[in-house]
Amino acid sequence: MRIENLSAGYGKKAVIRDISLEIKKGEIISLIGPNGGGKSTLLKTIIAELKPLKGAVFIERDDVRDIPIKELSRSMSIVNTDRVKPEHMSGMDVVLSGRLPYSDGLGRFSDADRQAASDSADLMHVTDLAEKPFMDLSDGQKQRILIARAICQEPEYLIMDEPTSYLDIRYRYELMDVLRNLKEKGVTVIMSLHELELALMISDRLLLVDSSGGVSCKSPEEVMESKVLKTLYDMTDDMYHKVLGQLNAPEDHTRKHCSYFVNRKCEYYPCHDVPEDKFSCLFCYCPLYGVDDCGGNYRYSEKGIKNCKDCSFPHDSDNYPQVIKKLKENMYGEAKHR
Amino acid sequence: MPKTDSKRNTIVFALLILILAMFFMANLCIGNVRIGAGDVLGILFSGAGDDTVRSIILSIRLPRTIMALVLGGALAVAGFLLQTYFSNPIAGPYILGVSSGARMMVALLLIFVAGGVTVKGYTLVFAAFLGALAATFFIILISKRVRNMASLLAAGIMIGYICSAVTDFLVAFADDSDIVNLHSWSQGSFSGATMEGAGYCTVIVSVSFICVMFLAKSLDALRLGESYARSVGINVKMCRIFIILLSSILSGCVTAYAGPVSFIGIAVPFLMREVLGTSKPVVLIPASFIAGSAFCLLSDLLARMIFAPTELNISAVTSLFGAPIVIFMIIRRHRGNEN
Numbered sequence: 001m002r003i004e005n006l007s008a009g010y011g012k013k014a015v016i017r018d019i020s021l022e023i024k025k026g027e028i029i030s031l032i033g034p035n036g037g038g039k040s041t042l043l044k045t046i047i048a049e050l051k052p053l054k055g056a057v058f059i060e061r062d063d064v065r066d067i068p069i070k071e072l073s074r075s076m077s078i079v080n081t082d083r084v085k086p087e088h089m090s091g092m093d094v095v096l097s098g099r100l101p102y103s104d105g106l107g108r109f110s111d112a113d114r115q116a117a118s119d120s121a122d123l124m125h126v127t128d129l130a131e132k133p134f135m136d137l138s139d140g141q142k143q144r145i146l147i148a149r150a151i152c153q154e155p156e157y158l159i160m161d162e163p164t165s166y167l168d169i170r171y172r173y174e175l176m177d178v179l180r181n182l183k184e185k186g187v188t189v190i191m192s193l194h195e196l197e198l199a200l201m202i203s204d205r206l207l208l209v210d211s212s213g214g215v216s217c218k219s220p221e222e223v224m225e226s227k228v229l230k231t232l233y234d235m236t237d238d239m240y241h242k243v244l245g246q247l248n249a250p251e252d253h254t255r256k257h258c259s260y261f262v263n264r265k266c267e268y269y270p271c272h273d274v275p276e277d278k279f280s281c282l283f284c285y286c287p288l289y290g291v292d293d294c295g296g297n298y299r300y301s302e303k304g305i306k307n308c309k310d311c312s313f314p315h316d317s318d319n320y321p322q323v324i325k326k327l328k329e330n331m332y333g334e335a336k337h338r
Numbered sequence: 339m340p341k342t343d344s345k346r347n348t349i350v351f352a353l354l355i356l357i358l359a360m361f362f363m364a365n366l367c368i369g370n371v372r373i374g375a376g377d378v379l380g381i382l383f384s385g386a387g388d389d390t391v392r393s394i395i396l397s398i399r400l401p402r403t404i405m406a407l408v409l410g411g412a413l414a415v416a417g418f419l420l421q422t423y424f425s426n427p428i429a430g431p432y433i434l435g436v437s438s439g440a441r442m443m444v445a446l447l448l449i450f451v452a453g454g455v456t457v458k459g460y461t462l463v464f465a466a467f468l469g470a471l472a473a474t475f476f477i478i479l480i481s482k483r484v485r486n487m488a489s490l491l492a493a494g495i496m497i498g499y500i501c502s503a504v505t506d507f508l509v510a511f512a513d514d515s516d517i518v519n520l521h522s523w524s525q526g527s528f529s530g531a532t533m534e535g536a537g538y539c540t541v542i543v544s545v546s547f548i549c550v551m552f553l554a555k556s557l558d559a560l561r562l563g564e565s566y567a568r569s570v571g572i573n574v575k576m577c578r579i580f581i582i583l584l585s586s587i588l589s590g591c592v593t594a595y596a597g598p599v600s601f602i603g604i605a606v607p608f609l610m611r612e613v614l615g616t617s618k619p620v621v622l623i624p625a626s627f628i629a630g631s632a633f634c635l636l637s638d639l640l641a642r643m644i645f646a647p648t649e650l651n652i653s654a655v656t657s658l659f660g661a662p663i664v665i666f667m668i669i670r671r672h673r674g675n676e677n
Contacts, residue, residue, distance in 0.1 A: 047568075047569065049565060049568060069568065069571050069572070069573055070571035071571075072571065073569060073570050073571030074571070076569070077569060077570075078565065078566070078569040080565050080566075082563050082565055082566070084562045084563050084566065085425075086561040086562055086617065087427065087561075087611065087617050088611050088615060088616050088617035089561060089616075089617055093616070093618070094562065097558070097559065097561070097562055097566070097570065098570065100555065100558065100559050100570040100571070100572075101570050101571045103555065105552065105555060106551065106552075106554045106555060106620045107554050107555035107558040107559075107618075107619070107620050108620060149566075153569075153570065
């Protein structure tokens with residue numbers, strides 16, 4: 001997908017100005033930025049719901065606005081922030097509606113459609129909600145069903161506006177797992193996120209949409225290294241420090257803390273590849289630092305600090321799914337998590 | 339899940355068809371002259387039987403019954419379409435003033451253009467269609483400004499009143515011969531149905547019904563709102579235009595031949611949603627059609643029979659049954675919203 005010189009907005013007022021971007025297959029792109037900055041507007045323009053004021057969005061060589069809508073529906077699916085109120089639809093009915101592009105002329109589904117829907121319901125853990133009326137579900141359950149709906153549409157491009165809203169922390173992380181799997185299957189994900197830590201963790205690149213309509217594209221590393229978040233959200237110094245604290249990111253990059261294995265300026269980067277006397281998980285932030293049965297073999301240093309040097313289960317980005325799994329086990333207990 | 343669903347559907351459809359067939363026969367048999375079911379079948383299929391009885395069946399009761407069947411179904415489907423369009427289960431051709439709009443146009447046609455000459459067939463339907471279209475157009479204009487269910491209904495009722503008022507003015511200025519013509523018709527009744535009229539109706543309604551069935555997939559997608567419908571490949575704009583055209587044709591056709599008939603358009607689709615436990619259009623459209631037919635046949639039978647030989651107008655009967663259903667529906671929705 002290629003975004004060329006795009007300005008988007010309503011009427012004549014441009015909310016988003018002059019963005020150009022090449023998006024590779026299987027990339028995860030997150031839009032972050034303040035409320036009202038135009039994230040949704042940009043997403044709506046990408047899915048051809050809004051007409052661009054200038055420029056265009058291309059899939060391969062075709063302008064999305066010129067692609068027949070039926071064809072587009074087989075390559076692109078959406079989750080938006082509309083609060084839908086369908087009457088007399090069960091959870092499964094809503095998931096199944098993602099298969100409409102593949103159904104016959106009257107909108108009837110084949111067994112393959114039902115299978116695909118039930119697979120993606122499994123994926124989003126909504127199988128037990130299948131029979132319940134959609135309107136009776138909680139907001140979080142509805143959101144998961146809508147995401148399952150978008151996934152069973154088997155898109156090449158999954159476009160989501162705040163998919164994590166209403167989800168609790170467990171489902172947020174699970175959604176990230178699901179997205180990672182989709183990415184491996186070659187699905188391109190473009191979404192807006194409010195949770196910076198998730199955006200930094202999952203995205204290949206971040207689109208920073210500021211309130212004046214400017215858009216810049218940066219890798220998570222670049223975002224952490226520059227002070228761009230502070231200006232983007234127009235934060236005071238104090239706020240920014242707190243946010244950085246939450247993101248486990250150093251303001252001074254020579255310090256040992258690193259942010260989810262991506263702080264290239266950390267003196268211990270890449271993690272674990274330093275002399276033993278210098279290395280310490282305490283400073284290098286291992287997500288499983290506090291977990292005794294983290295799955296690796298570690299020992300305690302003289303200072304009583306967990307030393308993960310030569311760990312057989314290093315907590316680096318290659319092992320991320322396992323780390324998350326371990327975290328969940330720790331959080332919810334092994335039995336509950338399948 | 340699909341299995342139990344399709345089982346339920348089969349049972350409901352079988353029952354509906356059975357009820358429809360029963361009412362159909364009842365409408366042919368019951369009347370001032372009672373005719374046995376055997377005789378009726380004999381007349382219909384082998385042309386046997388007494389001449390007087392034959393003419394009662396073939397030129398009075400059969401056209402009327404066919405008309406009630408076809409138009410009842412048409413009303414229910416028109417109601418279903420309008421409900422989808424406005425995403426409001428209380429929308430319907432009568433309550434939104436669409437029927438009144440159609441009635442006004444027909445009155446205009448009868449009084450000014452035709453001037454006493456009996457107007458038949460397609461001209462009448464066309465005028466009613468235009469009236470229905472105009473009324474729907476106004477409702478759409480209003481619905482763009484108010485998103486509230488109750489306000490939309492109020493607007494529809496007001497448009498209905500305006501159209502009725504205009505019709506009354508027209509009647510006041512009309513010739514006596516026209517008034518007689520107009521009066522019985524503008525109350526809503528299936529009396530005076532002819533085989534020719536029944537034929538026209540059947541053709542128009544069948545064609546429209548087939549078109550509506552082709553819209554089923556789009557209507558299905560629209561249940562989740564416009565954005566999601568677009569994302570599964572539905573041309574929402576075209577779909578909306580078709581919904582308006584088809585619902586106007588259907589309700590126009592009803593009004594042209596039987597006058598305004600109330601509540602079938604709301605009550606029947608609602609009942610079918612409850613009975614079938616789904617809102618899937620591909621199931622609901624035919625179910626609503628059949629149930630609308632049955633409802634209309636029963637109402638017409640009652641209209642003829644309750645105070646026989648005096649005939650009630652059909653809306654009196656449909657309102658009697660339909661309005662409580664709608665009240666029940668509003669109360670239940672209200673409760674749902676509060677929780």
